[in-house]
Amino acid sequence: MGADKTIRYRLNAAYQNSGSFVDFVKTKQVFVAPVISFDFGKNTSLTLEAEYLNTSKVSYSGIPADGSVFDSPLGRVPRSRYVDDPDLKLERDVVVLGYRFQHKFSDNWSIRNGFRAELEDYQEAFDYNLGLQADNRTLDREARFDKAKSRNYYLQTDVLGTIQTGIVKHDLLFGLDLSRINFTRKIFSSTPALPSIDFFNPNYDQPSLQFNTIVQDQEFPQNLIGVYAQDLISIGDQFKILLGGRFDFAQASYEDAVAGISNDQEDTAFSPRIGIVYQPIQPVSLYASYSRSFQPSIAFYRNADDTPFEPTTGEQFEVGVKSEFLDGKLAATLAAYQLTKQNLVVSDPVNPLNSLQVGEQRSRGIEFDVAGEILPGWKIIASYTYIDPEITEDTRPEYKGNEPSNVARNSASLWTTYEIQAGGLKGFGLGGGLFFVGDRQGDLENTFTLPSYVRTDALIYYRRDNWRVGLNIKNLFDVNYFESAYGRSTVFPGAPFTVLGTVSWQF
Numbered sequence: 001m002g003a004d005k006t007i008r009y010r011l012n013a014a015y016q017n018s019g020s021f022v023d024f025v026k027t028k029q030v031f032v033a034p035v036i037s038f039d040f041g042k043n044t045s046l047t048l049e050a051e052y053l054n055t056s057k058v059s060y061s062g063i064p065a066d067g068s069v070f071d072s073p074l075g076r077v078p079r080s081r082y083v084d085d086p087d088l089k090l091e092r093d094v095v096v097l098g099y100r101f102q103h104k105f106s107d108n109w110s111i112r113n114g115f116r117a118e119l120e121d122y123q124e125a126f127d128y129n130l131g132l133q134a135d136n137r138t139l140d141r142e143a144r145f146d147k148a149k150s151r152n153y154y155l156q157t158d159v160l161g162t163i164q165t166g167i168v169k170h171d172l173l174f175g176l177d178l179s180r181i182n183f184t185r186k187i188f189s190s191t192p193a194l195p196s197i198d199f200f201n202p203n204y205d206q207p208s209l210q211f212n213t214i215v216q217d218q219e220f221p222q223n224l225i226g227v228y229a230q231d232l233i234s235i236g237d238q239f240k241i242l243l244g245g246r247f248d249f250a251q252a253s254y255e256d257a258v259a260g261i262s263n264d265q266e267d268t269a270f271s272p273r274i275g276i277v278y279q280p281i282q283p284v285s286l287y288a289s290y291s292r293s294f295q296p297s298i299a300f301y302r303n304a305d306d307t308p309f310e311p312t313t314g315e316q317f318e319v320g321v322k323s324e325f326l327d328g329k330l331a332a333t334l335a336a337y338q339l340t341k342q343n344l345v346v347s348d349p350v351n352p353l354n355s356l357q358v359g360e361q362r363s364r365g366i367e368f369d370v371a372g373e374i375l376p377g378w379k380i381i382a383s384y385t386y387i388d389p390e391i392t393e394d395t396r397p398e399y400k401g402n403e404p405s406n407v408a409r410n411s412a413s414l415w416t417t418y419e420i421q422a423g424g425l426k427g428f429g430l431g432g433g434l435f436f437v438g439d440r441q442g443d444l445e446n447t448f449t450l451p452s453y454v455r456t457d458a459l460i461y462y463r464r465d466n467w468r469v470g471l472n473i474k475n476l477f478d479v480n481y482f483e484s485a486y487g488r489s490t491v492f493p494g495a496p497f498t499v500l501g502t503v504s505w506q507f
Helices: none
Strands: 007-018 027-039 044-058 089-104 109-132 138-165 168-191 210-235 239-256 261-281 284-295 312-325 330-347 355-375 378-393 410-419 428-437 453-464 467-474 482-487 490-493 498-505
Touching (some): 138 210, 239 284, 410 453
Antiparallel strands (some): 007 027, 044 089, 089 109, 109 138, 138 168, 168 210, 239 261, 261 284, 330 355, 378 410, 410 428, 428 453, 453 467, 467 498, 482 490
């Protein structure tokens, strides 16, 4: 915009009104995100951003594993089975306002500053599964109503600089970020209590629920301060060394007016980061890294006795090699790593309303991926991951030594597309892919396993000038699979055969 083109704008907008393969589950969403950017000379810019999201959705809490993942004495239900109350819905409004400011002092030094305000209001009436009775068909449930709002503010400032001394170059970063998070929530129980439902022959004609008994009245203010520095050292064209560190200070309060509980919590941590890259020849890079992480306890995640959780900390080692082939058109990466996390917050398998912390979880793995263009018009993306996960420490003996839930030891994918490059069919393309996910534990006690699956997807499209028309097909052979689980009472089926048509125009 303007004669000198120093003002730029962008408008993103989306509307969704969709059903689901699950009975009764519908979603409506409206999203708008305008952006405008100003250049004040060649060294200074300011970008203003805003977002608005409105969501209305029928609640869905999954289905039991017995009778869906596994045969029960009564058989199996279809993946479309719904065992919630269709009148229970989520209503959510989110407004985000912010700016990003950048200024160059010289060719070597600059500053950037950003601010975001996230304002969210939501109310959700939902139920959750308590488990099947001995008859294998009567599912006990409980309903709740949440009414909450959050007012979160984030301010971040970075100073960046470059120093060159002979063949040694330092890319420096110094930063400070400040956060203020305030979350309030009221939780209500239902009157009458939500009745049980027949898993194999559900009856949804039930009395309307009234949520008029307050169970919790909570407020969680939290202040976060982070100070960090980083130096990326380049020695010639072959060596790069990364040295960095971050210090975090977190202060949080918790109050529940109903239970009469109030407490404060302060946590601090230093998190170093070290990395090295060596290029023996131009297309090959060898690298190694070590880092530690710190995630302060979010106040509304609490133990069953209302005591606050400990911060989640982590430590990661990684080594790998990256290489390019076919004159840079094809790239491959092979990496091995070990990631250890302490006090990881997970869903309570007994009560999905609650959370709990796992003492220590360790994952060792290997990842391989390759992506690029093999021949003109023929593109490929392939990957394989092996993970050896284990809960190495926990105060509960039934968890120690187990595998964490929803983590597959083996997973792999292959996706390829080909677009005709010349002739009367130029712009016509086909694609297909296989996605494999191995067996996964369904709960922390490792009492059942979600089976592995292979999903096949396909694509056909036609591109001409600025237009593109396409059909994406997901789960081409209509495989019955399960994506995740919260425990034996709650698993989530994957989507069946799905066709998505798209028309796009670029201008």
